[in-house]
Amino acid sequence: GVVLHGGMMPRGDEQTSLDHSLAADALDGKLHLYPGGQEPDYGIVHRMEVDYNLLIHRLSQHDWGYCGTANPDHVWSQALPTKVGEYFAAGIPVIALNCPPVKPLCDAGMGIYLTDVRDLPKAAATPTKAFKKAVMHNRSRFTTERAIEPLVELYRSLGG
Numbered sequence: 001g002v003v004l005h006g007g008m009m010p011r012g013d014e015q016t017s018l019d020h021s022l023a024a025d026a027l028d029g030k031l032h033l034y035p036g037g038q039e040p041d042y043g044i045v046h047r048m049e050v051d052y053n054l055l056i057h058r059l060s061q062h063d064w065g066y067c068g069t070a071n072p073d074h075v076w077s078q079a080l081p082t083k084v085g086e087y088f089a090a091g092i093p094v095i096a097l098n099c100p101p102v103k104p105l106c107d108a109g110m111g112i113y114l115t116d117v118r119d120l121p122k123a124a125a126t127p128t129k130a131f132k133k134a135v136m137h138n139r140s141r142f143t144t145e146r147a148i149e150p151l152v153e154l155y156r157s158l159g160g
Contacts, residue, residue, distance in 0.1 A: 001044075002095060002124045003032040003062035005055070006083045010041045022070035023097065026120040032062060059090035063128050068097030070117040077101070088139040093131035095123050105142065109134030 004020055011021040024031040024043035031043040034055070039045050049055040059065065065087030069076050080101040087094050094111035096102035097120065106113035111131060112123045140146060 001030055001032050001062055002027060002064045002066050002120075003034065003059055003087075003092075004043075004066045004083075005034040005059060005086060006036045006081070008033060008035050008040045009038060017069045017071075017073040017075045020066075020069070022117050023066060023068075023120060026070075026117045027124060028121075031066065034058070056086065056090045059087060060092060062090075062092055064111075064124060065090070065092050065094045066097070067094060067102060068099035068114075070097060072098045072115075085142075088135050088142070091132060091135060093128060093135050095120065108138050108141075110138055111135075 004023070007018050008020050009016055009018040011019060013019040020031065020033075020040065021042040024033075024040075029043060033040060033043040033045045034048050035045065036048060046058070049058055065083065067076075067081045067083050076099045078101070081099065084094050084096075084102055084105065088110065094102060094105065095114065096106055096111055097114045097117060102111065103113045105111060109131065112126065114120060114123060
């Protein structure tokens, strides 16, 4: 199934972009949720795992990781969500809905990019074998460790 880890709010919350009920509804209520705070009133809610290694193991038991929002929102267009790296650490591809920073990763074969929540069931039913292979092959390209040496050199050049 499809899993969402992190912040989420109950159905109808209009103060944040963390109401994921439309995604859960599109998946007939079968969106697996590991809430990072308040428990939502939709989907299949699991106890939040505070042991990070165990969390990655639990995420790995799902087919897809989900991120984004049914309605485009500036919050989801600003930065790569941490949860995407956690999904990749777990070896699972991502389904990104209206989350432009994740599109290049999807274009690299590590997930599916959507702009319409109605496409979520079809994406969730897509076989994951090729996507998981791409995640395992490419995930190291998108780590801090990969970029740290150029960053260190930049800092050294600025320090004179």
